[in-house]
Structure formats: structure tokens, C-alpha cells
Amino acid sequence: MNMKEIFIILLNLSLVFSDQAVTGSVSMKSLSCDNDYSSHMTCKWKEHKEAHDLLRITLYQNDGIQNENKMPCVRDPERALPETSDPYIFWVCRKNIEYFGIGINHIYSFKHNKTLETQLNVNLFQNVQPLPPQNLEVQNSSGDFFLTWTAAEGSQGLGNALEYEVTYKRDWESWEKDALRLLSNTTRCHLSHLMMGSRYVARVRARVQQAKGFSGPFSEWSTDVSWETPEGQEPIQPRNLRCLFNGVNLTCSWEVKKVITTSVIFGLFFRATPASAEEECSPVYEKTFPHIPYVVQSCAIPVSNISSQSRYHVSVRTKTEEKLIEAYKNIKVLPPTNVSVKATEDQEYELRWKKHTFQYNFIKQKYQVQYWKHNQYNETLQTLNISNDEPPFIFTLQMLSPSTKYRGKMRAMVNSADYQSSWSEWSEEFSWETANVMSPVLLPVMLPVLIITLLIIASFSYKYFLRQKKLWEEKIPNPSKSLLIQSYLEKVNLGNWVTNSQLDFKYNLAEKMDQPSFLQVVDR
Structure with missing residues (x-):
């Protein structure tokens, strides 16, 4: 197979990794x-x-x-x-x-x-992952085991066939992708490339030797057997760094303890030649597994200059993370202090406080006040927004109830379009008590009632006075009814003097006698 055919195969190779990018710890x-x-x-x-x-x-x-x-x-x-x-x-x-x-x-x-770091020298042509071949066979030569196959375009006869296929992997890896496979014609095989501090499982299946003229499918897999390898290097170090070239990219993967990635992030750094400047591979992807203390991270290095002499130096180590935080966009002022409420002469209540001071006097603040009746926080909680930068703030009579004890708290934030702020913590709670005052709403209602009540009282008082006066007058003696006066008038000899004028005199005298007199008359 010439170099051109090798590159055609390499260009069709691909590695599949998770698409979850590492964005930070x-x-x-x-x-x-x-x-x-x-x-x-x-x-x-x-x-x-x-x-x-x-x-x-x-x-x-x-x-x-x-x-x-x-x-x-x-x-x-x-x-x-x-x-x-x-x-x-x-x-x-x-x-x-x-x-x-x-x-x-x-x-x-x-x-x-x-210092968390691991390194590896990579030869591109010693780390090729080809496409799965057809008609897979394993050949054994001088104790070394090799996998043989035929290209997809045709079929070729295979060499010595092995009777056993051994596959083993860590318990969280997949049989189809991550298992290590060894073919042998004996019942023993060397398990290589084991990771320390891992739990492995293995299984075996058998097939007749096709090289001897036999054919047939494999048997079912045996029952799994498992074992654990002891911890090797420090567990927080990255491990199992591997790189595979597919003709376009050199894709490297490594494993890191999962909890370590919550505090630091790892990057892949490489040099295409010993004289090249070190570069960083990006982005780094991460794949997690449930109940496994390690994650698999990977990154693909684009290869632009392909040569049989290419030797990459790759290194995995921690990266320094940075975050830009602009101070004027993250202001959190201190809460107001010395917050108090006092009554004014106008029967209102004045809220005063001492505000947090800035280096610059032109930065203004706004406030929020929450207040409630004592021991009735959930039922009577009210919130006020105060836009004025300086005290005082006036509680009007409509905002409060008379003869009531209140509690409250206050917080502040920057009130400016050029600065960004969050609310401060709440101040210490403060309390005050309102006086017993009549509501202005009740006065128009109570005034007519009071006037009517006074008029009724005056009427009854006048009638009572007249009655008492009459009783008093009835107790004064009447001279005209006195027995002494009547006896005297009967004994007077009027004789022939009794005339109409005398009768008039007697009548006038009797009339005068009916009027009240200060003379004490004693009846006998």
C-alpha cells in the first residue's frame, strides 16, 4: 500500500467525543x-x-x-x-x-x-486509528500479536487464525469502543495498558481455527470476571494521555479526577516541532460517567503540515482562570445607620438616617423601607421606595394607625444611570410608637352628633328647671287662704259701708294677698 492510499484512509478516520465544552471551574x-x-x-x-x-x-x-x-x-x-x-x-x-x-x-x-501536568511525545504515524477493516483476523508472530484485515475494496486471505479472543476494559467503558482486545491461540494472554486505581472486567470467547480449514461463528461470551488495580501516581494528576491522528486532526484525550475539575481546569498545549512556539488547543471537551470518579477530556489539534517525520510534543496542565469584574458596575453600599423615627409638631412622623458616604459626592442613593405593626410582620408588612438622597422622610397620618407600635428596617443602593448597584443589606431594625389622635375623617361625623346631644341635654335641663320652679312656688303659703285673715274679715263690721267700692277694695286686697310675701303668717 503506497503513501497516497494511506492518506486516503487516514482522511476518512474520525473520533467521536462529547460536544460538551469546558467553560470553567x-x-x-x-x-x-x-x-x-x-x-x-x-x-x-x-x-x-x-x-x-x-x-x-x-x-x-x-x-x-x-x-x-x-x-x-x-x-x-x-x-x-x-x-x-x-x-x-x-x-x-x-x-x-x-x-x-x-x-x-x-x-x-x-x-x-x-503542579498538575503530564506530557507525551507523539509520532503521528505511530498513533493512527484506521477505519474498521473487513474480515478481521489476528496473526501471531514470535510472541507478538497483530491484528490483520482486508481493505474494503476487496478481500484477502488471512494468515494464522487464533482460537480465542480476549477483551477487557474498565467497568465504566463500553465494550464496543474502549475495550482492549487480544487474540491468542492459547489459554493465556498478557493484559497490557492497565490503568492504576481502576476496576476492570474481562471476558473470553472461542472460535474454531479457520486457518486449518474450519469455519463457524464465535461462541457466546463467558461470564465476566472483575479485579481492581492499586492506586499508582497521585490521584489528582491527569492520566491516560492518548493521541490519535486521523489524517486531519491529532485528537488527544486524558482523564482527570472529577472533583478536581470543580476547582481547576486543564488545557492541552503542544509543539509541532521542537523549535516551534508552544500553542494551546481549544476547545476542550469533557465527557462524564455516572458513579465514576474520573472524567474524560479531549481536544483536537489541527495538523496542517503532514510529514512522516512529524513529532508532536503535547502537554496537559492546569490553566489560570481570570474573570473581569468592573468595580463601578458591582457596587453594594453599606446599609443606612442610626435609623430612627420621631414625632413632629404637625402630628406626623419623621424618618431620619445616616447614609453611606462615597469618595465622590455626586453619587446619589435611593432607599427602601419596610415597616410593620409589632408582632404582625406577615399581616401588615408595607414597603416604601424613597428616591431622595438625604433625610428626612415624612410618614403622614394616612400611612400609620394611632396608638400603634411599629418596627422597620431600611436598605440603600446607588441611584445613577452610570453606575450599577445592588441593594445593600438591611439595616438594624428600628421601632417607634404613634400617639392617640383622632382621625380627621371622624370629625365631620362626630360634630353634628355632639351638637344634637347638647341640644337634647339643654331641652331636658330647661324642662327640669321649670318643674322645680313650680314645685318651689307651690310650697310658698298663700295669705288669701289663711284662716287668720278670713276670721278678721268676718269680724269687721262693715255696716252700711258695704258698697261696690268696698267690695272692690276687698277684692283688690285679696288679690294682693295672693302674691308672694316675705311676711310669715301663722295659721291657727
């Missing part, structure tokens, strides 16, 4: 940082507990002005719960910052305490 994806745009920066991220036990990573910050600085990190006290099923550790990091401003970018990266 869990730690970097979880990293979030905010600042008060005044003096300090706060970052939070998470790390897998098992990865933390195997590999220690540290967060660094660089703002492009100073040198790269390590950020002090402690476990997040808000997430430091007793032992739970959560597999992650949550960290919070705080650092004082001297400079803030538009154009000052903070770059964050993780560094680890171990």
Missing part, C-alpha cells in the same frame, strides 16, 4: 464580587469539599495598577451550618481597595499549591 463560575465604591471589595465563591482536601486554591486580585495581591478568605459565616449533605464549602473574602473609578478593572484569578 465551579469555583470560578460561583465567584461574585461587589464593593462599596469607597474602601473595600467583598468576594464570595464556593469550593468542593473533596477537592479542598486534595488541592488548595487561593483567590488573587489585580486592578492593573498595583501588583497581584492575595485576598484573605474565611468560611462564609452565613453558610457555615452544621454538617449537611451540601458537598461545597462557601468562602467570603474581603480586601481594602485604594482606587475606584471608571476604567479601573479588577481581575480575579485562582492559584493552587500543586
